[in-house]
Amino acid sequence: MKTCKILIAFLALSLLAAGAANAATDTNTLTINATVTNQATLTIGGTKTPSISFPDSDPESVLSIPSNPATLAVVAKAKTGSASNVTLTVKANGDLTSSGPAETIPISNVTWTASGTGFSAGTMNKTTAQTCGSWTGSGKYTGSYSYFLANSWTLPVGTFTQTATYTLLAP
Numbered sequence: 001m002k003t004c005k006i007l008i009a010f011l012a013l014s015l016l017a018a019g020a021a022n023a024a025t026d027t028n029t030l031t032i033n034a035t036v037t038n039q040a041t042l043t044i045g046g047t048k049t050p051s052i053s054f055p056d057s058d059p060e061s062v063l064s065i066p067s068n069p070a071t072l073a074v075v076a077k078a079k080t081g082s083a084s085n086v087t088l089t090v091k092a093n094g095d096l097t098s099s100g101p102a103e104t105i106p107i108s109n110v111t112w113t114a115s116g117t118g119f120s121a122g123t124m125n126k127t128t129a130q131t132c133g134s135w136t137g138s139g140k141y142t143g144s145y146s147y148f149l150a151n152s153w154t155l156p157v158g159t160f161t162q163t164a165t166y167t168l169l170a171p
Contacts, residue, residue: 039079040170042088044145045072054149064111067147074119076133076141078170086141088133090166092124098158105160109150116143124164132166 044050052067078086096105110124118135135141 036079038170039077040086040168041075041077042166042168043073043075044166045069045074052147054147057151059151059153059155062151064148065151067149071144071146074116074133074143074145076135076168077139078135078141078168079138080170082137084137084171086133086135086137086139087131087169088119088166089129089169090122090124090132090164091129092126092162092164094126094162096160096162098156098160100158103156103158103160105149105155107162107164109155110147111150112145112147114143114145116141119143119145129167133168138170 050072052069052072054065054067057065074088076086076088080086092107092110095107096110098104107124107126111122112124112132113121114132118141119133120131122130122132124130132145133141133143
C-alpha cells in the first residue's frame with residue numbers, strides 16, 4: 001500500500017512536470033497610431049471680428065491719433081513642426097474710404113506698435129501683406145497691438161472705413 005502511494009505520488013509529479021515542460025505561450029503586438037495635423041487659431045481683441053476707431057483730434061496737439069480701444073490683445077495658437085516657422089501677416093483691403101463724397105485716406109497713415117515676444121510693429125499696406133508676428137514651432141503666443149492714425153490738416157473730412165485681413169500660417 002505504501003508502495004502504491006509512492007507510485008501514485010511519483011506519477012502525479014511526473015504529470016505536473018511534463019505539463020510545465022509542454023506549456024504553450026503566445027504574444028501579440030499592439031500598433032498605436034496618432035494623427036496630429038497642423039492647426040492655427042487667431043484671436044484679436046477677444047473676438048473674431050475686432051474693430052477700432054480713431055477719434056477726430058487737433059493736428060496741432062495730436063500728430064498721431066491713438067485708436068479706441070487703445071490696445072487689442074492678440075492670441076495666436078499654432079500646432080506645427082518643431083522647426084517650422086509660424087507667421088502672422090496683415091494686409092489692408094484698400095485705403096480708408098468715406099461713405100459720402102469719394103474721399104480717401106491712404107491706409108499707410110495707419111501704423112501699429114506691438115508688445116509680446118515675436119510680435120512686431122508696422123505700417124498698413126494694401127498691396128503687400130506685412131509681417132506682424134513670427135515664431136518657431138508650436139505654441140500659444142500672446143501679445144497686443146496699438147494702432148495710430150497719422151494726423152494732419154490735409155486729412156479730408158468725413159467718416160472713413162476699411163478692413164484688414166490677418167493671416168496666421170502654421171505650415
